[in-house]
Amino acid sequence: MIDLEPLKCEHLLIDNYVGRLAYIAENEPYVVPSTYYFLKEERSILCFASNGHRINSLRKHDKVTFQVDRIESFRHWESVQVHGRFEELTGDSAKQYLKQFAEGVQRTIDHKNAERPHFLSHFSGRLQEVEMPVVYRIAVTLITGKSVHDLNAN
Numbered sequence: 001m002i003d004l005e006p007l008k009c010e011h012l013l014i015d016n017y018v019g020r021l022a023y024i025a026e027n028e029p030y031v032v033p034s035t036y037y038f039l040k041e042e043r044s045i046l047c048f049a050s051n052g053h054r055i056n057s058l059r060k061h062d063k064v065t066f067q068v069d070r071i072e073s074f075r076h077w078e079s080v081q082v083h084g085r086f087e088e089l090t091g092d093s094a095k096q097y098l099k100q101f102a103e104g105v106q107r108t109i110d111h112k113n114a115e116r117p118h119f120l121s122h123f124s125g126r127l128q129e130v131e132m133p134v135v136y137r138i139a140v141t142l143i144t145g146k147s148v149h150d151l152n153a154n
Helices: 006-014 053-060 091-113 118-126
Strands: 018-025 028-035 037-039 044-049 063-073 076-089 134-149
Touching: 006 037, 006 063, 006 076, 006 134, 018 053, 028 044, 028 053, 037 091, 044 076, 044 091, 053 076, 053 134, 076 091, 091 134
Parallel strands: none
Antiparallel strands: 018 028, 018 063, 037 044, 044 134, 063 076, 076 134
16 A cells, blocks of 8 residues: 555546545544535535535534545555535525536536436526525645555456
8 A cells, every 4th residue: 555646636536526524423423425526726625415414513523534535446446535624605605616516526527427417407406596505615634545556456
């Protein structure tokens, strides 16, 4: 196992759109899958969720970890962990970031496999709703990564 260089860590984050968010709720760790968009220029991970357990917990304990993997086999994988702080976005800023999220995720999907998931078409409608989903970002404090590339593996 070797450490991933910072540029390779960023590339893995840019090249994917599903990761796992780790957070604390009532002194217990939770890990949930989450669609995301990496804003390299802002050094942040952009996400959204409905009001509920996750958002209530993040409002109380803002330190989080976000993990993204590329796994081909147990002898060939890369994993990146992002440590940061939860920041809730509101008002016009939240709407702007939700639009940026939807467009960014779609570009990532198009680049990877030309699939167009139907859930992205609902974002434009949600931008007009009175009760939007909670849009948030993870302000990155540290990015680390590991990889295993066993060239002898089949």
